Amino acid sequence: MYSSERNVQMLLSLLKVHKIKKMVLSPGSANASFVASAQYDGEFELYSSVDxxxxxxxxxxxxxxxxxxxVICCTGATASRNYMPGLTEAYYRKLPLIAITATRPIAWLGQNRDQLIDRTVIPNDIAVKSVHLPVIENEQDEWECNLKINDALLELQRNGGGPVHINLTTSYSLDFSVSKLPEERVIQRVVWGSELPKLPNGNMAIFVGAHSAWNERLKATVESFCEQYNAFVFYDQTSNYTGKYGIPCGIFDIAGFPNLKIDLLIHLGNISASWPALAKEIWRVNSDGEIRDTYQHLTKVFEMQEEEFFKAYCEHHKTGQTTQYERWHAVYNSRIETLQSCNNDMAFSSLWIAQNMHKKMPKNSIIHFGILNSLRCWNCFGVDHSIRTYSNTGGFGIDGGVSSLIxxxxxxxxxxxxxxFGDLAFFYDMNSLGNRHITSNVRILVANNGLGGEFKxxxxxxxxxxxxxxxNEYISAYGHYGEKSPELLKHYAQDLGFQYLSAVDKQSFLTAMKEFTTTEHKEKPMLFEVFIDEHEDVSALDLIQSLSDFSESEQNVIEKTKKIAKSILGRNGVKMIQKVVRKND
Structure with a gap:
């Protein structure tokens, strides 16, 4: 029967789903699990070739x-080298060959193991895609193999097509006891001009990752889609979505709402700091047509412009309902109201700053966020639709945020x-403040908690x-950059011609914020340094995680959240007292 090796089963199953049946097989032991399983199946058209x-x-x-x-399939050792002339021919003629080369675990490369050669790097002109399939031992391996097989098989016909290479690890199992191939997730690529698949029934949403500014046509088309299919849009601050059916996803991302289910999530944009609500199925729409299985439920990729996608689905369907948006938005609003009701109890933190500042930002301004906590906290709230927002989520490192802003x-x-920006991200890029082209239209807030808060x-x-x-010793970067010195950034900023503002508590922040968010253009750029306690910064995230159970009455949630807020403050108070005692000792 079929081999017990799961990667073999998966490969055969997906070959069948993708309607690939012809195989030219060469003898060997490393590829025996695959060949014997294909032979048992009975639906493949098999040919043998020794050479x-x-x-x-x-x-x-x-x-x-x-x-x-x-398909061509061979054993390990030098057998695969003999494929190169034919694969070169196939590459330049764009012929759809699938070269499956069996291998022992690649961890053994270079260890003097017999019949094991390196195929991790191949010549540029023998395959349009090369993937390596590990032995499947856990769910992560299973997802990896499924994704790579789908990706490779879809490249056979893309952009004119060509050969692909699949390096298949074998465990040389002698177990051929599997009687039926499992059903595997199939990913399909849909190109503009082809027949579009039918939208599934159920709850539908759109998620937007990092995205350039939207034109009015795209925004209107998405709004029409939401109205016709009873859908809504999850977005974060990097999405630049300004339509009327949007819901900020930050609170859902941090706290999680397991009882709110999505059947189909349509994924737009690129790398995001947010994880949207779980969905049974995900469709990605992007003109690059690449397989990006970010949330591991991808089933279709639409290689087309976003506007083309939504316009095509809006042509023949009309319902005019927005109940899903109203339901999710009501939950979102209730959580925001709960946070606002706890404003006095919430610690002076990055989250408190975002909550009290997001509505004060001047219209038509531009905001750049540092990655991770700065962006995470602001993702919980919406800003005015005239404001555009960005973050360096492409490389997703702490460096370069201030330079990008400038x-x-x-x-x-x-x-x-x-x-x-947080202090670590700011100090990493602070030399950019010396650039002579900076003018008075730049304003920077630095939330200084003395370390990398993400690690705490x-x-x-x-x-x-x-x-x-x-x-703190070697992970969170504690103790660098002056250890929250009240003078370091002040003198640096002022010497470079910046107006310097600072705050150490809620009242001083609210006072300085009025100057920082004024709509008037000032004579100098501004730097606003806000000193916060690392433990209080963490406590705010603990607080927002307490909002996940929306099955309770709103009053119960508010009361519970207030108690959590006060208990956190109490815990931090104990820590602060302990610090003082240790210092006095």
Missing amino acids: ERSAAYIACGLAEESQEPV GASFVSSDKIYYGI NSLGNVQKAGLGDSA
């Missing part, structure tokens, strides 16, 4: 004449450009590992 060089050329002729993809500020001298909050792996304050 792998000949097998590849046979497949070229077979593919050209039949106008169908053809570069953007060169474009429009009449706009105010804001930057919201309850969402991070370091905190979950129980490292606590021991992470």
